Amino acid sequence: MIELKGLTIPVxxxxxxxxxxxxxxxxxxxxxxxxxxxxxxYFLIDSDSLLTRxxxxxxxxxxxxxxLNSVTAIEKRETSREERRLLIIDxxxxxxxxxxxxxxxxxxxxxxxxxxxxxxxxxxxxxxxxGIARAGVMGDEDAVVVAYxxxxxxxxxxxxxxxxxxxxxxxxxxxxxxxxxxxxIVLDRV
Numbered sequence: 673m674i675e676l677k678g679l680t681i682p683v684x685x686x687x688x689x690x691x692x693x694x695x696x697x698x699x700x701x702x703x704x705x706x707x708x709x710x711x712x713x714y715f716l717i718d719s720d721s722l723l724t725r726x727x728x729x730x731x732x733x734x735x736x737x738x739x740l741n742s743v744t745a746i747e748k749r750e751t752s753r754e755e756r757r758l759l760i761i762d763x764x765x766x767x768x769x770x771x772x773x774x775x776x777x778x779x780x781x782x783x784x785x786x787x788x789x790x791x792x793x794x795x796x797x798x799x800x801x802x803g804i805a806r807a808g809v810m811g812d813e814d815a816v817v818v819a820y821x822x823x824x825x826x827x828x829x830x831x832x833x834x835x836x837x838x839x840x841x842x843x844x845x846x847x848x849x850x851x852x853x854x855x856x857i858v859l860d861r862v
Contacts, residue, residue, distance in 0.1 A: 686731075688719040694727055698734050705738060715740050716758070716778075765803065785825060794818070796854065800843070804828075805850075817850040818862060832857050 696748055702704070708759065711760050713729040717728055757775035764781035765788075771777060772790040779789060782799035789795050790806045794816050801819035806828040808815030813830035821843035827834045834850070847862040 684715050686715055686717050686735075688717065688722050691722045694730060697731065701731070702738070703734070705735075705740070714799075764799065767803075780810050783819075791815070813852040818847065821845075822848040822850065822859060827857055829857055 684705075688697065691715075709747065715780050717723075717731055719728060723731070726859045728797075733807070757773075757776060759773040759777050761771060761772070761777065761779045763779070765779065765783045766770065767784050767786040770788040770790065770808055771779075774792050775791035777789055777791040777795050779795070779797045779799070781797075783797050783801045783803040783805065787803035788806065789797075789804070790809055792808065792810045792812065792815075795805045795818070796806045796816075797819040799819075800821035801817070801822075801824045803824065804826045805817045805824055807817050808830040809828070811830050813832065815829050817824075817827055823843050824836060826836075829850065829852050848858050848859045849862050850857055852858075
């Protein structure tokens with residue numbers, strides 16, 4: 673049996689509650705995730721150590737075929753199969769606070785003005801991003817920044833930087849993803 677729990681629109685936790693054959697898990701996941709509301713969303717698999725790393729990897733590959741992206745492995749690399757570690761911040765970041773992490777960062781709340789999140793991987797904010805987000809700081813321009821409301825002071829991805837003007841800092845009311853395309857940072861609807 674599995675349980676789906678939404679953190680916010682772009683991220684769904686898939687909690688594996690009991691050990692089952694992979695094919696059975698895939699069928700149950702497909703049944704529960706049918707419908708257009710999760711297309712191109714993000715997921716996180718929580719298996720409570722019931723699944724091996726290989727089984728989790730196979731489920732991630734299966735979910736990619738359903739046009740979903742893994743929070744912990746948004747971009748799988750051919751050259752490196754290293755596991756990205758996910759840091760979950762279960763509070764809002766206030767002005768002056770800074771979080772640095774070697775991996776992906778998931779903030780369950782807001783990142784307020786003058787707060788900063790620095791990650792070698794991806795950054796996902798389930799609230800409003802008003803501060804500074806620096807993803808892929810080791811030069812990874814495949815990293816992304818996702819926020820429910822995108823109103824940042826500054827976004828950096830790899831070696832690219834974008835500073836929004838005050839007039840552009842009003843969120844359109846839906847989640848957005850910042851990524852590098854054609855050498856510049858662009859915002860897309862999630």
